Amino acid sequence: MSRTGLCQICEAATASRACDRCGRAVCDDHWDETARACTACVAGRR
Ligand SMILES: [Zn+2]
Ligand SMILES: [Zn+2]
Incomplete structure (x- = not known):
């Protein structure tokens, strides 16, 4: 788990959180x- 990097949604900002549902860094x-x-998960389940 040493991959810190970009937000996997916008790919422009540094990810500071990890989603428990989909595992994306955002x-x-x-x-x-x-x-x-x-x-992305919130939008899928309003
Ligand atoms: Zn983002
Ligand atoms: Zn998610």
Whole structure:
């Protein structure tokens, strides 16, 4: 688990979170603190 890198959604910002549901590394912009999941997962389950 030494891969720190870019957000796997926008690929522009540094990932600071990892989604438990899909395993993606995502940046703050693509992290939903309320749902505790990435925005891709949140969008799929409104
Ligand atoms: Zn992002
Ligand atoms: Zn996710």
